[in-house]
Amino acid sequence: VWGYLLGPLCRLKPYTLEWLRAYPLREGSRHKQLAAKLGGLLEVLKPSSEAGVDASNLPGSLVALPLFNPLREAEELRSKIKKCLGINVTVVISDSDRLYIHRSSGFALTSRRSALKRSLYLGFLAYIIGRTFRGKFAPFATPLAVVGEQLDSFMLLGLTELADRLRGSGAGRTVFEMAERFEVGLEEVTWRMLSSIKHCPAVLFKPR
Template sequence: MILVAYIGKASANVSSITTSPSFKPKPNAQVRCIALHIIKVFISYRARVVLQFLSRHSVLLKVFRIKSSYWYPGTDVYAKVAELVKPVIRDQDFVVVSEKPILIALGSIYDEKVIPLDSLTEFVTKVLSSLWLSFFRKFPSPVVEEALRNTSLKNLAKHKKLVLKYSSLLHFLKPVSEAGIDASNLPYHYVAIPMRGMSKVVEGIRRTLAERLGVNVNVMVIDSDRMVVFKRCRGIAIAPRPTEYRYVIDLGVLSYIMRFLLGGKVRLYPTIVAYAGKQYPLHLLLKIAKKADKAIMSGLGRTAIEMLRNLNKTSFDEVKWSDMNKAKHYPIAIVRILHSQHPATKISRHNTNRFL
C-alpha cells in the first residue's frame, strides 16, 4: 500500500511538472525519476524486513560451569547431576553433560591391555598412521599428530582392533578417537566406549531433575569430537562418530576429512550425542553446545598423551585411579537463555508441566 501510494504521489508530481509551461522534461527523465523513487522505497522496506528478521532470532545465553569430583565407576549419574545443578537450575535451562563421565560412571569402559595383538592389525595400523601423518603435513593438526607420534604402535594397533569390533570401517579409518572411543582421563589402558541407549540416560536425568528439584529442563550430552555444519545449510550436522540425535548424520572418517578440505565453507561444533527436552532448531542447539563445550574442561588432558604429560608419567601402566582427581573436573554446564526473540524459545505451559 505504501508503495502504491508513493507511485501515485510521484505520478501526480510528474503530471504537475509536465503541465508547467516553463518546464518540459524529457520522457526518459520522468521514467527514470519514478523508477528511482520506487527503488528507494523498495530497498527501505526490504531493509526493515531484514532487520526485524535478525532481531527476532537473536539469542543471549548465560553459561554456568559446574565443578565436580571425578566420576568413578558406580557413580549414580542421576543423583550426581541433581546434586550438582541444584543451586543454580531453573525451568527451561539446558543441562549439558560431557559424555565421558557418564560412560565411566555407568561402567562402559574396556581394558585394552587384554586385547590380543596380531601382525595384520599392526601392519594396517602402521600404514594408516603413516598416511595420516602425511595428510597432516598439508593440513596440520598438532594435537592429533602428537598422539600418533608418541603412542606406541602396539597400543595403537590394540585400539584399532577394539574399534573394529565395536564400530564400522568408516570409524576404523579415523586417526584417533575412532567412533568416540577415547582413552583420555582414564587410568592404565582403559578406554571409554560410547554406549547405545544414551537417549534413555538423558530422559532419565531430565525426569530425575523434575521429580527431585521440581524443574522442567532440557538435557544434552555432548562429546568434544567436532561435527561439520555447512554455513548455508544449518538444518543438519555431519558427525565423525555415532550419535542418537536425529538431525546428526554419522559419516565417520568422511566427516573428519571434510573439516579440513572444505575449510571456510563449514563450521565446527561439538557432537550432540543425545538430547531430551523441548524441540528447538538445530542451529540454536549447536550454539548452546558450543558455549557449553567451552565451559566443560578436559580434566587431565584432551588426549591420553596430554594426560601422561600433565601427570608427569612415562607409561600408561603408571597411571592409577587415584590420579584422576589431581585435576579440576567440570563435567556439566548449565546454559540459560536470558533473552531471545526466537519463536521456538517461548515457554509453553504444557511443556513446563510435563513431568510435574
C-alpha cells in the same frame, strides 16, 4: 597414515602429528580392535576417539566406552530430575568429537551419529572433509541426544559447543597430552594424579 599423509592433509598441528607418529602399536591395536567392534569401519579409521572410545582422563590403560543408547540415558536423567526436583529441563548429551557445519547451507557432516536433524553421518570421512576444507566448514561439539524442549539447530549447536568449552578437557584432550602433563608414560597415569585436576562433567544453562 594419519601421521604422514592424512594428518598434514587435515592440517593437524605439528605436535599432534608427532603424537600420531609415536602411536604405540600394542596398546593402539587393542584400542582399534575395540573401536572396530563398537563402531565399524567408518569409526575405526578416525585418528582419535574412535567410535567414542575415550582413553583421556583415565588411569593406566582404561578407556571409557560410548553410551549405547544416549537417548534412553537422557530420558532417564530428565525423568529423575523431574521426580526429585519437580522441574522440567531439556537434557542434552554431547561429545567433544567435532561435527562440521557447512557455513553456507547449515548442513552438518558428522563423525558420530548425532541428534542434529540436518546432518549426514560419514564417520572418518566427515573429519577429513571438515578439516581439509576449514574455510567452508565450522567445527562444533556433537549433540548425541536431546530430550525435552526442542531447540533449533543453531541454538542446540551453540549451547553444545559452549558447554564443551566450559567443561574443558580435564587432564588433557588425548592420552598423549595427559601423559605429557604428568610427565609419565602413556600407561602410568594414576587416579591420584587425575584427582588433582578439576573435572566438570555437566553444565547447566538457565534462560533469562
